Amino acid sequence: MIVISDKDIKGEDYRSLIELALKKCDTFAFVKRRDMMADEELAMKYHYKLVRNIQEAFIERKEQSEWEVTKLLEATAYVFYYELNEQTKHFLQTKSNSLFDWISPLPEDLMFFSGDDVWLAVCSHEHFFVISEEFNDFDDVIKSIKNA
Structure with missing residues (x-):
């Protein structure tokens, strides 16, 4: 995995x-941290x-203390897994801009997965993401999405 820090992907590039x-992927996931809930x-x-x-695309919810970009010491989070399809793509494109x-x-x-392999995983609050080694660097990611 390639680690990219402090370089967000926003707007049309995000979409x-x-x-x-x-x-490239068949599923995605995101997290609700239990220790951050009042x-x-x-x-x-x-x-x-x-x-x-997007409930018809829901696969499962797992309670986890770690996932691709985070390891919690004493807390847990709910990780929600969904099929990636046209409906969930639209959801992801409209609920966020980056x-x-x-x-x-x-x-x-x-997080996005191709089978069991992580394709991209974001640590939002730490401002970094990891992405598949099919990319060389951040510029290669941007070039690939502009050519997609």
Whole structure:
């Protein structure tokens, strides 16, 4: 995986990245950290309202203490996994305008998978992401999404 720090992908480039992800990946996930919820019941009610239009693409929710870009020491988070399809692509393109905008109250740490392999994983609050080694660097990512 290639680590890219402090370089967000925004606007039309972000939407094009989601298009490229749809071509390369079959699932995506994002996170709701339990230790960041003042009121878990209220936070989860908001979350389920936010994702109601993509519920038919829902695969599973796991309670985890670590995922591709984060390892919590004492807390857990809910990681929600979804099929990546036209409907969920539209959801991802319209609910955020950049990779780093996936932060509370939205779910955090957007991740894309091709089978069991991570294609892209974002650590929103730390402003970095990791991406497949099919890319050489950030400029290569931007070039690829503009050509997608």
